[in-house]
Amino acid sequence: MIFVLIFLFLAGALSAAELPVRHVVLYKHGVGFFERSGELAPGEGARLDFKASEMNDVLKSLTLEVKGGKGVAGLRYDSSEPLNVKLQRFPLNLGTQQPVSALLDQWKGAQLELKINSQTITGAIVSARLIAAGTQREERETVTLLLSLGELRTFDLAGATLRFPDPTLQLQLRDYLTTLTQARSTDKRSVYIDSIDSARRNIAASYMIPTPVWKSSYRLIFNPTSDPTLEGWAIIDNTSGEDWTNVRLSLVSGRPISFISKLYEPKYLERPVAELPEDKAVAPIAHAGVIAMEQKIAAANRLRAMAPHPAAPPPRQEAAFADAEALGEVRESTLAATSQGRELGDLFEYRFDQPVTVRKSESAMIPFLQQKLAARKLLIYSDHSSPHPRHAAELTNASGKTLDGGPITVYDASAYAGEALFETVKTGDKRLISYGIDIGTRITTAFDSKAGLIREVKLQRGVLTTRMAFHESRTYTIRNVDSKAKVLVIEHPVRPGYRLLNQKPAESTATAHRFEIKLAPAANEKFTVDEERLLDQTYLVSDVTPDFLVTLVQNKELSPAGRKSLETILDRKRQIAQTDQEQQRAEGDIKELFQDQERIRQNLSSLNRVSGQQEQVQRYSKQLADQETSLVQLRDRVAELRKRKAALETELRGLITKLEF
Helix, strand or coil, rough: CCCHHHHHHHHHHHHCEECCCEEEEEECCCCEEEEEEEEEECCEEEEEEEEEHHHHHHHHHHHHEEECCEEEEEEEEECCHHHHHHHHCCCCCCCCCCCCCCCCCCCCCCEEEEEECCCCEEEEEEEEECCCCCCCCEEEEEEEEECCCCCCCEEEECCCEEEECHHHHHHHHHHHHHHHHHCCCEEEEEEEEECCCCCCCCEEEEEHHHHECCCCEEECCCCCCCCCCEEEEEEEEECCCEEEEEEEEEEEEECCCCCCCCCCCCCCCCCCCCCHHHHCCCCCCCCCCCCCCCCCCCCCCCCCEEEHHHHHHHCCCCCCCCCCCCCCCCCCCCCCEEEEEEEEEEEEEECCCCHHHCCCCCEEEEEEEEECCEEEEEECCCCCCCCCCEEEEECCCCCCCECCEEEEEEEEEEEEEEEEEEECCCCEEEEEEEEEEEEEEEEEEEEEEEEEEEEEEEEEEEEEEEEEEEEEEEEEEECCCCCCCCCEEEECCCCCEEECCCCCCCEECCCCCEEEECCCCCCCEEEEEEEEEEEEEEECCCCHHHHHHHHHHHCCCCCCHHHHHHHHHHHHHHHHHHHHHHHHHHHHHHHHHHHHHHHHHHHHHHHHHCCHHHHHHHHHHHHHHHHHHHHHHHHHHHHHHHHHHHHHHHHHHHHHHCCCC
């Protein structure tokens, strides 16, 4: 009986139409664009099913387009609340394997309509129970009703059809059972689109959800009589949980910014409890504790119709695969690419002309490029730890499309030649790819360096700046042991602060200079790259020594004006140094005289205590007097030298401030 009841109530809940996927756009940054569309019958709503992990992106990006009728009333979606929290809102409880009588007993007083055979009985529920099985009879369910004439009657529910005449009870039970049904899949969430009126309408829903990044791989096939062919294949994965049947597929190259914003989980704010003092009871009471009150915030989510999505181009005839004609030979694929490329702002879109079908939990390879392009074979030497360069090809993208980055398999002379990897290439740009080691060419390197030379001297505001140049060279010795000519590209590393002197590269990247060298058959070549590193050093002119200035004055790179300025400063510094030396000599003489005077005074003190030494005392006294005269002269000389030195230093500071070159 309970299963019949559940089926009747769920029939209305599952009547919402499911919109099939019509258009899929896959990106390189972890999300995909999906468009669903379909026709809704009069008064019918629609349902979109998602994974719980997709809901944040759906609520952030969902748009609707409605044609016909008055539009839609809005959107509803399954809450992320736990099941027990959702069920607490209903005035009933259905336990595991609970009989119908237990449900009826919860709704005492509600009107119930019973159909037993051809008889229809309506009354208010008094009670319902399950009668335990006896020795001879099985257990059975009964309900006691209060009929309209006031009589109480008990009915056996076996074989009876139940119905609640009250629409409110019908809705509560339907919602309760729908909640249980949806909870069986913890990962499934539904979005419901409700109609306003009973008109027939067409509806399209577009949104972004997380998807695997689409991948690209290429085949480069060198042909002996024509330009090589480049084939591009897109690898896509359908992990959405449903089939993509005849969908319009587009692949976008580029990485727009995308992020996750938590919109799906309900957010609650905890509010403080505030009470007025006069509201408190005066009589003594026993307080059990504060009861925190929580306000549940109900959010109404309404989305308005957005601008329609551009229509897809008409489908073209599908191409077919074909096997190679000869065993072991690699030829171009006979499955032609059916995509159209176009710029999409700063991105690039590959739009496939014919519908694509990819079953759920499956992946697919779809060709999006097959055309001739300009390419030339060469060798490239970039790994300086190896003595051998690599086989390489220079590809020029004249396809009019952006070539998304990915692995590329190279076939030469109808055989496998190697593999390479390249980054995304815009139309009109070119790339070098290396796919094998050329053991027929050997390269060694030798280094040399020279001492630094002063290239430039500047003086400004008392600061002297010198620019030193350090020269380094690297010589590449190349041996071509094969009997055929080759073109070698040497990638010489770009080093901060270094500049090339004798060689001009064919082209440069952010990390290397590329030099192109033509190698004759069975020949040796030497290629030298000279570089110079400039180093700037600054000094305060007031602190440098005359010897350092002499070195700068003698430098050939110095301008005449700069030489004259430095010579003037050098002359003043020499004068200051000479004056300082004279002052130090005079101060030394003063110190010696003072020490000698101390010795004489000690001798005089000793002689004064001995009789008969008057003549010697007189000689010492005269010597002291002569020394005092010399001391006065030396002190005057020191004072003069100090004054002269201070004047020269003041003059030097003035020169330093004024001179610039």
